Amino acid sequence: MPESAQPASAQPASGVTDGAALPAAVLFDMDGTLVDTEQLWWQSAAEIAEELSHPLTDQDAPEVLGQAVEHTAAHLHRVSGTSLSEAELAARLGESFAGKVAADTVPRPGALALLAALRDARVPTALVSASPRRVVDLVLSVIGRDWFAVTMAAEDTERTKPAPDPYLAAAERLGLDPAACVAVEDTPTGVASATAAGCAVLAVPSTATPMPDGERITLLASLEQADLALLGKLTAAPAV
Incomplete structure (x- = not known):
């Protein structure tokens, strides 16, 4: 496993410093990532x-x-x-x-706090799910629709995960390059979709299924460990 895919053990910083980089957008999977479904x-x-x-x-x-x-x-x-x-x-x-x-829809630990931090920083977010629209709408009725500028359900693209289509479509609707976005996922299927679309990936596993390795895949144990500073680093240009 490459260094970037190692589980983070240090406590996250409380936020970002002045002038710190931020991702162009953060694209969230739903089931197992934002909610414990x-x-x-x-x-x-x-x-x-x-x-x-x-x-x-x-x-x-x-x-x-x-x-x-x-x-x-x-x-x-x-x-x-x-x-x-x-x-x-x-x-x-x-x-x-x-x-x-x-x-029985319950937000995962740290999910709403991270969404609030992104909203306060004016970083756009999208919900990118392989679930049917009716399930997506049920979850949104619980956690709130206003967190997201774009929401994608299974019916919204010809192919769904692990194909890159959902993440490509979400980035297109936001008017952004997928490479400038961070996707937050919990399964190998979702990680494969986001990686194929060109996104940096923050993987927060919801099961014991091993995650794929990759230069732009970062593994955390919980969204409680994620903050704006970390998300900004994931899309920052590598040092020359």
Whole structure:
């Protein structure tokens, strides 16, 4: 693992000094990054998988965590041999997940404080999610819509994560170069999407799934360790 991808152990600074660099924008994943919903998604998939006589294991995690509804539905259809169609499975997954999100959405530690610091510094933010729009809207009704200048849901691009399309589209809507933006993600799927788009990535894992290495990937244990000074360093030009 390169030095930039090592977990940060030092306490973050309280803010930035005068004249310190800031990213052009910060693009946040939603599930597992801003709100603690990744486990709710796993629960929905696990409950349906159990009905299909395919109890989920760690081997299924890459096909569930961080993936779009349609991807997980296709996986469950493939491994279970069910007579239900992929579309039927996707509908059931979506209904189950939406119900759990509506009942139990909790911001992750440090998420709202970081959003407030970015707002105070006038750094634009976007929400870039692979979840359906109805789930995104449910979460926004809990944490607030006004944090974000742009919100992207699964339906907003032809391809969703791990393709770069959602991050490219968010940066385009903000009128910015993706390379000048920081993406905040929690899964390898999301990191792959943001990296392919050219963003610097702050990875804050929500599960034990190993994160990919990369020169522009920085790993933290919690958003409580993130601040404006760190975000600014992630997009700063390297010293010559």
